[in-house]
Amino acid sequence: MKLINLKVNYFGPFESEEINFQSLNNKLFLISGRTGSGKTMIFDAIVYALYGSASTTGRDEESLRSQFAPDDQQAEVKLVFEVRGQQYTVERTLKYHKPGNKSATPPKAVLYSGDGDIIASKLNEVRD
Numbered sequence: 001m002k003l004i005n006l007k008v009n010y011f012g013p014f015e016s017e018e019i020n021f022q023s024l025n026n027k028l029f030l031i032s033g034r035t036g037s038g039k040t041m042i043f044d045a046i047v048y049a050l051y052g053s054a055s056t057t058g059r060d061e062e063s064l065r066s067q068f069a070p071d072d073q074q075a076e077v078k079l080v081f082e083v084r085g086q087q088y089t090v091e092r093t094l095k096y097h098k099p100g101n102k103s104a105t106p107p108k109a110v111l112y113s114g115d116g117d118i119i120a121s122k123l124n125e126v127r128d
Helices: 039-051 123-127
Strands: 002-011 014-020 076-083 086-093 108-113 118-120
Touching: 002 039, 039 076, 039 086, 108 123
Parallel strands: none
Antiparallel strands: 002 014, 002 076, 076 086, 086 108, 108 118
């Protein structure tokens, strides 16, 4: 699998960030920063996009939502990647509690082909 692009909104410490992996030109790169700056959250975002869970044990889905997110905004992850020459995009929104609602808004996931056609739109189907 080759990562192409990662975009997160209200995920971990990030309000809105995008990483273009293609700009790295298949070179070795380093993710560095101070403790708590969001290095592990980059990996959490990739793993969450693909599988619906964090990359580290002990982190639940609700802890992935940014503390800076406004009450009316959902946390989102969008990952574009390539497998065996085929490009795919997976989009996920995290579960969250909308103010005034008794129950939580459930997470959503959609997997698209490179042409934009929906391949899967159920959580388990996208994960598999």
